[in-house]
Amino acid sequence: MRAGIYARISQDPYETTLGVQRQIEDCTREAKRRGWEIIETYVDNDVSATRSKVRPEYVRMMADVAHGHINALIVWDIDRLTRTPRELEDIIDLADKMNLSMANIGGEIDLSTPQGKMTARIKGSVARHESDQSSRRLKRAYQQRAMAGKMHGYAGFGFQRVDRDGELWDIPHPEQAEIVNEGARRYAAGESLRGICQDFMRRGISGPKTDNWTTTTLRQIMQRPVNIGLRQYRGEIIGKANADPIMTEDLYNQVMARLNDPERIKHALGRTPLYLLTSIAKCGFCGGTMRMTRARVVSGKNAPDQYNCKDCFKVRRKREPVDQIVTGAVIARLGDPKIMVALSKDTKGELPRLRDKLDGLKARLDVAADQFAEGTITGDQLKRINSKIMPDLEETKRRVGHLEGTNPVLALIGRDAAQSWENAPLEIQRQVIDALMTVTIMPAGSGGHFDPELIKIEWKV
């Protein structure tokens, strides 16, 4: 067979020449598969939507068929070849007369039988087909671009797209990248996805596309390999993306290690306490822990939210005033500069960096262990990785341990402790309370007036 390839691009959303090159690649492969020899390649690049525009290569191709120079034709699909029913009929006539063999990608265009002609006509006229094909072309374009590390679609949340030396490139979006990083840092530090989402919404931070943040959205955003400049295609990392990273590999690894930790997945199904002092406050009668009972009506009376001892059932107190007392005490304490000194010896402010590094090293160990478990790396490789990481890890641990007293309180200490506290999510508030103090709710006599003196606060630092 003396075959010709006919390629045409009408509206390629990305790069016109790439689109043509793509069609030719696929057609060449198809020719090879069929054992056809390619002796001509025709390329029309009519980007415009004007259908009357003359296609010089189409005309040349038709002439070559008419003269018998080629007796086979490969196109991406029939819609690449003909743009109108009129053109299709011309091809059908010519194919009849010249006994032209035709193929498209993944199929035969058999114009020698009535059935084939009908198929071609249907294909040429059904609009749905056109959109199917464009989506197939798009997918092919995605694949090609993915392989080349190029960006497609829109810039993901956290990124903005720029032109860099003629290439589309994703760079960190000034505000969104910070949001992604904040989410990742907080998640890696132990907050729940839900808590972070709630906090984002409370602060009025818009999510991707909507104002809503769901745990699914947040998880998806945090685990994108493009966050560290890598390209994923169909679940596999296939190389570098045309993107600048928006977070450090350390942080990314920490997030991934926690997301994939089976224990975490189990815990995530459990409920996070919704109240400030649940399981933190102690019963002054039996030493048991207090839990929250929601407001309800008891024998015709309105019973407000209250903390109850879940062990002896003898101590209970209205929740709101207890929370207020504890909150006031914490904020006052957070504003005290002495607490920083008490909590840490980090006079040079090295702690955040060291803690990040430590977590990153731990995560790398975890990842290596996972890879070993999955069989991706051998025991020897695991040993090598571990022996490389361990000395660094031990040294970092030692330095962090030296500088660090109790945390996460340190993050809330500052000039505006009240504001920091206000902004902190419930989980962090609870961690801070737990780190700073013990709260004991002393038994009250019958009488029912709330007595602040019966809420005992003892400082741990």
Ligand SMILES: [Zn+2]
């Ligand atoms: Zn008790």
